[in-house]
Amino acid sequence: MTSDSLELKPRQATGPAAGQTSSILTLRGAAAAIAVALLLVLPALVATFNVPSVVGLGTQVLIYAIAAMSLNLVLGYGGMVTFGHAAFFGLGGYAVGLLYQHFSEQSAFLGLVPGSDSLAVALAVAMLVSGCVAAIIGSLSLRTSGVPFIMITLAFAQMLFFLFVSLKAYGGDDGLMMRRRDVAPFFNARDDINYYYICLGLAACWFMLTACIVRSRFGFVLSGLRQNERRMVAIGIAPNRYRLVAFIIAGMGAGLAGALMANYLRFVSPDMMHWTKSGELMMMVILGGAGTLIGPLLGAAAMVCLETFLAAQTENWQLYLGFILLAIVMLKRGGLAAILDRLPGARP
Amino acid sequence: MTPMLELRGLSKHFGGLTATDNVSLLVPTGSLHALIGPNGAGKTTLINQVAGDLHHDAGAILLAGAEIGMLPAWERVRHGLARTFQIAQLLPQYSVLDNVALAAQVRQGHSFRFFADARKNSGARDQAMSLLQAVGLSARASFKVSDLGQGECKQLELAVALATKPSLLLLDEPMAGLSPLESQEMIDLLTTLKGQVTMVLVEHDMDAVFALADCISVMVYGRVVATGNSDEIKADEAVRTAYLGEGDD
Numbered sequence: 001m002t003s004d005s006l007e008l009k010p011r012q013a014t015g016p017a018a019g020q021t022s023s024i025l026t027l028r029g030a031a032a033a034i035a036v037a038l039l040l041v042l043p044a045l046v047a048t049f050n051v052p053s054v055v056g057l058g059t060q061v062l063i064y065a066i067a068a069m070s071l072n073l074v075l076g077y078g079g080m081v082t083f084g085h086a087a088f089f090g091l092g093g094y095a096v097g098l099l100y101q102h103f104s105e106q107s108a109f110l111g112l113v114p115g116s117d118s119l120a121v122a123l124a125v126a127m128l129v130s131g132c133v134a135a136i137i138g139s140l141s142l143r144t145s146g147v148p149f150i151m152i153t154l155a156f157a158q159m160l161f162f163l164f165v166s167l168k169a170y171g172g173d174d175g176l177m178m179r180r181r182d183v184a185p186f187f188n189a190r191d192d193i194n195y196y197y198i199c200l201g202l203a204a205c206w207f208m209l210t211a212c213i214v215r216s217r218f219g220f221v222l223s224g225l226r227q228n229e230r231r232m233v234a235i236g237i238a239p240n241r242y243r244l245v246a247f248i249i250a251g252m253g254a255g256l257a258g259a260l261m262a263n264y265l266r267f268v269s270p271d272m273m274h275w276t277k278s279g280e281l282m283m284m285v286i287l288g289g290a291g292t293l294i295g296p297l298l299g300a301a302a303m304v305c306l307e308t309f310l311a312a313q314t315e316n317w318q319l320y321l322g323f324i325l326l327a328i329v330m331l332k333r334g335g336l337a338a339i340l341d342r343l344p345g346a347r348p
Numbered sequence: 349m350t351p352m353l354e355l356r357g358l359s360k361h362f363g364g365l366t367a368t369d370n371v372s373l374l375v376p377t378g379s380l381h382a383l384i385g386p387n388g389a390g391k392t393t394l395i396n397q398v399a400g401d402l403h404h405d406a407g408a409i410l411l412a413g414a415e416i417g418m419l420p421a422w423e424r425v426r427h428g429l430a431r432t433f434q435i436a437q438l439l440p441q442y443s444v445l446d447n448v449a450l451a452a453q454v455r456q457g458h459s460f461r462f463f464a465d466a467r468k469n470s471g472a473r474d475q476a477m478s479l480l481q482a483v484g485l486s487a488r489a490s491f492k493v494s495d496l497g498q499g500e501c502k503q504l505e506l507a508v509a510l511a512t513k514p515s516l517l518l519l520d521e522p523m524a525g526l527s528p529l530e531s532q533e534m535i536d537l538l539t540t541l542k543g544q545v546t547m548v549l550v551e552h553d554m555d556a557v558f559a560l561a562d563c564i565s566v567m568v569y570g571r572v573v574a575t576g577n578s579d580e581i582k583a584d585e586a587v588r589t590a591y592l593g594e595g596d597d
Contacts, residue, residue: 217459220450220466227439234399234437235451235512236425237459245460 031340039200043193055196056264061304062199063260066206068284068296070253075282076291077214078246079226083150084137084157085281088251090273091133092126092258094164097176097268099125104179119182119189119198119263126259127252133160134251138244157273164270175269182263189263199260203297206253211293213249222246223291254281287328289337298336302328350413352377352516352546353398358407360390360397360570367393368404369570375516375563377412380538380547382557384581385567391550392434394567395520398548399431400424411516430514434521436501438493444504445489448476451511479507483537499530506537516546523553535559558582 046054074080102115141152262268288299310317353375360368375381396402400421409417452472480486483503523531558578566574
């Protein structure tokens with residue numbers, strides 16, 4: 001809308017915009033429906049074309065998508081550049097690994113908490129632990145902002161990384177192996193296709209949750225804090241309370257993703273919380289489009305697929321991955337979600 | 349009657365520089381009190397201390413008789429204090445209506461609500477719309493803030509401040525950067541607000557100040573050198589030499 005139209009009456013000014021919205025809704029609705037349908041029938045397609053490894057690839061995409069969506073809440077919507085998000089991813093993984101280890105040894109963590117091989121219990125514990133640690137890390141690091149915030153979140157994540165490297169009882173450097181995947185109620189999670197559907201369901205839940213949160217009163221305040229903290233204080237908002245809650249929700253999401261990843265790989269190691277993993281999650285969010293709902297999904301899919309594809313072609317795949325990421329981020333501000341937005345009929 | 353705002357011996361130092369020097373001020377409920385003075389006299393610093401963006405070194409700030417000097421800025425807002433900024437502070441990616449509705453939402457209570465759509469909060473949206481009508485921005489309700497002119501931003505900031513339902517409104521140069529026409533609109537707007545809300549106005553536009561203020565305080569080097577109504581201030585010899593004579597071209 002140009003400034004020439006400023007004199008229009010409100011009804012006239014909003015008229016064409018309202019028409020556009022409905023056409024976007026149908027176009028986007030159709031694209032979303034196709035994407036959901038593809039995700040739902042992926043295992044069947046895989047069976048038809050006889051490429052079983054794609055189910056695993058899809059599972060990894062979905063798991064990383066949950067982690068990237070959770071990071072997007074703080075990074076994209078909240079404007080908090082945290083460089084330690086993999087800490088929660090790793091904690092979620094270790095929650096699963098530790099519970100399984102104690103279950104198989106018939107022992108108890110610190111002599112108090114018995115082990116478990118139930119997937120539901122493991123996921124709940126992983127989210128709870130990650131959420132609690134996020135509350136601690138968040139309440140300390142949110143006293144700062146900008147570069148100090150980046151550094152302090154990185155420092156906390158590295159502390160946790162070295163803590164788990166030094167925990168020889170739980171594998172130290174080498175990590176923990178799980179002999180079998182955790183068991184789920186009602187159906188067999190040890191089957192890869194079933195496990196894919198579990199991840200798909202949880203990713204869909206996390207997507208809906210994020211969609212709700214960012215449109216809610218809380219999301220309104222969170223996004224306002226990103227845009228102008230001074231303004232928010234001047235209308236009576238205590239900034240860090242809202243930021244901390246977002247940080248905890250994000251930590252829980254990463255914990256969930258980590259727990260799913262540990263179960264998928266049947267392996268956890270300190271590498272899951274290494275700073276390069278934090279960087280990878282950040283890359284997914286920025287590549288896909290920070291502060292958009294669909295961005296982290298696209299980013300996770302692009303990163304996991306590119307990594308797999310390039311690694312199969314050449315040993316120096318990281319070099320080529322770097323070029324592709326650079327090209328997308330530099331050529332198109334707003335990442336893959338912005339490219340989707342440019343499709344005909346989409347939002348101007 | 350308890351004054352809406354009372355400052356008692358407020359002082360603030362930045363290193364060796366005294367920004368606010370033992371300022372005491374009484375603003376009766378319902379009045380508009382203007383603060384004038386040359387650049388660097390400490391007017392904005394004083395506003396920032398009252399709003400809580402800066403912490404004073406000594407003295408007390410009483411809002412309707414209650415000490416608020418120790419509260420953080422956001423909590424002072426909950427006690428009925430609102431402010432506008434010299435350079436408009438808005439949420440650039442949100443629409444005009446969203447900016448006001450968010451302030452109205454915060455006024456409704458805490459915002460730890462994670463599920464219902466905030467843009468369907470009809471209480472806050474209706475209130476925001478009527479405030480936009482009051483400041484003359486209702487035709488721009490769906491515009492993005494980044495597409496607004498400077499004058500409209502100032503009007504919008506006023507609507508946002510009013511959405512917090514303040515009993516005391518601090519206005520930091522609401523006419524700065526406005527065209528003569530926009531300034532006149534702002535003066536008209538503030539005139540309609542007079543009596544409904546107590547205001548402290550920092551302004552360089554003398555016509556505006558003399559038209560609006562019930563009481564004027566003149567600040568020089570962080571101190572209040574004179575207080576009185578507009579006729580008294582115009583007549584005050586010390587004020588003329590210290591400020592009006594130098595400030596006018």
